[in-house]
Amino acid sequence: MTNLEKPVERRYHHGDLRRALLLAAEDELAEKGIEGFSLRGCAKRAGVSHAAPAHHFTDVTGLLSALAADGFERFLSTTNGRLNAAAGRPPRERLIAMGLGYIDFARRNPALFRLMFSSNKTDPQNETLREPAATAFQQLVSSVGEKTGTDPYGSRDGQLQVAATWAIVHGLAHLLLSEQMRFLNERTEDELEADLASIIARVTLP
Numbered sequence: 654m655t656n657l658e659k660p661v662e663r664r665y666h667h668g669d670l671r672r673a674l675l676l677a678a679e680d681e682l683a684e685k686g687i688e689g690f691s692l693r694g695c696a697k698r699a700g701v702s703h704a705a706p707a708h709h710f711t712d713v714t715g716l717l718s719a720l721a722a723d724g725f726e727r728f729l730s731t732t733n734g735r736l737n738a739a740a741g742r743p744p745r746e747r748l749i750a751m752g753l754g755y756i757d758f759a760r761r762n763p764a765l766f767r768l769m770f771s772s773n774k775t776d777p778q779n780e781t782l783r784e785p786a787a788t789a790f791q792q793l794v795s796s797v798g799e800k801t802g803t804d805p806y807g808s809r810d811g812q813l814q815v816a817a818t819w820a821i822v823h824g825l826a827h828l829l830l831s832e833q834m835r836f837l838n839e840r841t842e843d844e845l846e847a848d849l850a851s852i853i854a855r856v857t858l859p
Contacts, residue, residue, distance in 0.1 A: 671709050673699045678706075678720050683764040687772055692716065717768060718779040724765045725785035731758040732792060744800040745857055751796045752822040752853040753846060759826035766826065793819055800857060821856040825849060 677699035682690055692706040692713050699705070710716035735754030739747045759766040768775065775782060797805045797815050805811035828834050837845060 670699075670701065670705065674701070674706055674709060674716070675720055675723055678716055679765060682717075682720070682768060686764070687717075687768065687774055690717070690774075714774065714776050715779070717772070718775040718782045720765070721769045721772075721775045722779070722782040722785050724762065724769045725782070725789050727762070728755075728758045728769070728789055729785065729792065731755075731761075732789075736796075744796075744802075745854070748796045748800045748818070748857055749850050749853045751792065752818070752825075753849060755822045756826045756829065756849060759830060763830045766830070770823070817856050818853075821853055825852060 674695060677695045678690075681694045681698055685691075685694065690713070693703050695716065696703045696705050706716055710719055732751050732754035735750040735757070736747055739750035742750075769786075777783070777786075794805055794815055797811070797818055801811060801814060803811055805815045829837070832838075837848065840848060
């Protein structure tokens with residue numbers, strides 16, 4: 654088992670019930686999946702009354718939207734960590750670093766990643782969710798713009814570069830989570846990172 658795969662031990666702190674419920678919701682999601690997710694299950698896991706989640710999040714959509722928003726904040730923390738580590742390096746390398754952070758987050762938080770990007774159980778108009786989600790996308794756009802030296806939205810080619818970059822990093826993350834690239838299973842973490850960087854580099858401009 655790699656460090657990316659180790660389960661996280663949860664401690665629910667009832668001094669902050671909202672945070673306790675989000676932690677419980679993430680564990681509920683990881684264990685039961687989106688189809689088995691319930692407010693009642695979250696409440697039981699957190700050790701609070703069945704009505705407690707509704708007081709903070711109204712309904713299951715509100716709770717999952719808040720959880721997805723929290724996921725995007727953590728996603729940005731991961732990608733920013735990669736970008737900070739690549740500070741001063743050429744823009745192409747920083748773009749690759751951002752992509753590796755994208756994949757890092759997905760591998761560490763598979764159920765949460767799927768909720769954020771592949772679920773219709775959240776409310777895309779939820780203000781708590783919209784801001785961090787938009788910031789995460791803008792980070793991708795900005796990384797492409799830094800590489801090209803132009804506003805990606807200013808041209809059709811720029812927009813296509815954003816689409817291609819997003820497709821490759823998201824596609825890699827999804828395929829790794831789905832275990833569809835078994836030929837990479839025998840790689841060490843260092844070898845896998847080097848291979849992923851090489852794949853991302855193929856879609857970036859020279």
